[in-house]
Amino acid sequence: MGKLFSRLRRNARTAIQMVFFALSNGYAAGFWRGNIYKGPGKFVCVPGLNCYSCPGALGACPIGALQAVLSSREYKFAFYVTGFFLLFGALLGRLVCGFLCPFGLVQDLLYKIPFARKVARVPGDRFLRYVKYFILAGFVILLPLFAVDIIGQGQPWFCKYVCPSGTLFAGVPLLAANPPLREALGWLFTWKAAILASLLLLSAFVYRPFCRYLCPLGAIYGLFNPVAIYRFQVDQDKCVACGKCRQACKLNLAVNKTPNSAECIRCGDCLRACPTGAVRWGKRR
Amino acid sequence: MRFWRRYGAAVLLLALGACFLLLGVRRGEAETVLRKAVNICMECIGLG
Numbered sequence: 043m044g045k046l047f048s049r050l051r052r053n054a055r056t057a058i059q060m061v062f063f064a065l066s067n068g069y070a071a072g073f074w075r076g077n078i079y080k081g082p083g084k085f086v087c088v089p090g091l092n093c094y095s096c097p098g099a100l101g102a103c104p105i106g107a108l109q110a111v112l113s114s115r116e117y118k119f120a121f122y123v124t125g126f127f128l129l130f131g132a133l134l135g136r137l138v139c140g141f142l143c144p145f146g147l148v149q150d151l152l153y154k155i156p157f158a159r160k161v162a163r164v165p166g167d168r169f170l171r172y173v174k175y176f177i178l179a180g181f182v183i184l185l186p187l188f189a190v191d192i193i194g195q196g197q198p199w200f201c202k203y204v205c206p207s208g209t210l211f212a213g214v215p216l217l218a219a220n221p222p223l224r225e226a227l228g229w230l231f232t233w234k235a236a237i238l239a240s241l242l243l244l245s246a247f248v249y250r251p252f253c254r255y256l257c258p259l260g261a262i263y264g265l266f267n268p269v270a271i272y273r274f275q276v277d278q279d280k281c282v283a284c285g286k287c288r289q290a291c292k293l294n295l296a297v298n299k300t301p302n303s304a305e306c307i308r309c310g311d312c313l314r315a316c317p318t319g320a321v322r323w324g325k326r327r
Numbered sequence: 328m329r330f331w332r333r334y335g336a337a338v339l340l341l342a343l344g345a346c347f348l349l350l351g352v353r354r355g356e357a358e359t360v361l362r363k364a365v366n367i368c369m370e371c372i373g374l375g
Contacts, residue, residue: 077367084364085357094364095371102364106371110363111356122351122360128344132337201371208371216372223374231373269336 055140055309059147065100066090067144067211072097076219087126089134090143091259093205095212097219104130105182105259106201106208113186113196131266135273139253139260140307145207146253152245153292161248162294170255171305177204178258200258202230206238249292253307264304272308272323274301280320290315297321 066088069079078097088101104126111120130138139146153160164170181200190196201208213231217224244251253260267273276298287297290311295303297312301321312321331338351357369375 078365080365082361085361087360093368093371095368099364102360106368107360107363111359114359116359117354117356120351120356121347121354122356125344125346125348125351128340128347132340132344198368198370201368202375205371208368209373212368213372216367223372226374228375230375234373266340269340271334271337 056147056150058141059143059150062090062142063144063147066092067096067098068100069098072099073215074219076216078216087123088142089126089130089138091145091205091207091257092143093201093208093212095208095216097212097215099211103207105205106198109182109186109196109198109200112183113190113198115190115194118187127262131263131270133271134263135267135270135302135308136260136263136304136306137270137272137308138263139257140309143253143259144211145257146250146307148210148242149245149250149252152242153249155246158246164248164251164254167254167294173255174257174261177256178261182258203233204237204256206234206241206252209234209238210242250307254293254305260307261304264306267304267306268302274306274308274312275322275324276301277320277322280318282318282320284317286315286317287312287321 072078076097078095079100081100083100084094084102086101087104087107088099089104091105092099092101092103094102094106104123107126108120108123111117111123134142177200181204185199186196188196189199209231213234217227217231241252241256248254274297281298283298285298288295291297292309292311293305293307295306295312297303297306298321310323313323
């Protein structure tokens with residue numbers, strides 16, 4: 043019984059990720075009809091990177107929505123989508139990445155493949171982490187805002203040239219169910235499929251490569267980690283600096299020194315690994 | 328007092344988020360999001 047309980051606890055995060063994925067992509071008919079949900083749920087942004095063109099998607103992707111507003115002729119600032127970022131970020135920070143993001147779930151499942159040798163320290167990790175901020179500033183904000191056509195209309199640069207979540211959750215199922223769409227395939231799909239394939243392959247060896255280095259949504263939520271309502275505290279009186287939190291952290295973070303690092307996706311492995319209970323969430327003793 | 332010291336910044340950000348959300352709705356940004364989200368996004372699926 044104890045073993046069962048311990049196993050359930052270990053897999054609770056995966057279960058939550060799967061339930062949230064099913065809830066936010068509950069329009070099952072879309073998958074066999076090859077179309078998308080068109081109801082009022084699409085007014086609302088979901089917290090994770092969940093493409094609104096996924097046949098099952100019941101809500102809007104916040105990064106896609108941000109680009110849609112910024113690339114339109116009417117607006118130069120996206121109050122509506124920023125409002126969602128502030129609400130999700132101030133409440134949860136990057137807990138969204140750890141528990142509520144569908145593409146995070148896919149990477150987590152691939153990392154569970156046992157025969158692939160895991161890479162704990164990625165060469166250049168310190169610098170690669172900043173790439174996601176460059177993508178956020180360039181592909182999500184500046185290019186949609188300023189690279190406009192003659193009528194002032196921009197493009198969703200991140201969705202178009204980078205987003206692997208859109209390729210996986212929207213491109214693959216829609217193309218599979220729609221022969222006319224398949225006839226329009228070209229170099230862009232090849233490019234995006236190559237990005238997706240590389241990231242999926244890498245995910246078996248490196249923990250969450252997309253979230254770590256490329257995800258603009260993670261870059262935004264990371265900024266909230268130090269102030270979010272859900273945040274970690276380290277009781278320095280209890281901490282014995284044994285390093286077990288760092289060993290347990292698949293992102294190789296020194297949790298006892300920077301419990302609210304912008305890189306932390308709040309998976310909670312460090313909480314379970316701490317032998318003295320020094321790492322806690324929320325409560326200050 | 329302790330509550331505000333601990334969660335003050337988050338509460339302010341939540342309030343700001345709610346204001347931004349309402350302002351965005353008032354400016355019609357929600358319709359722009361809906362318009363984009365209810366049509367298949369060709370860029371997202373890799374067809375340009």
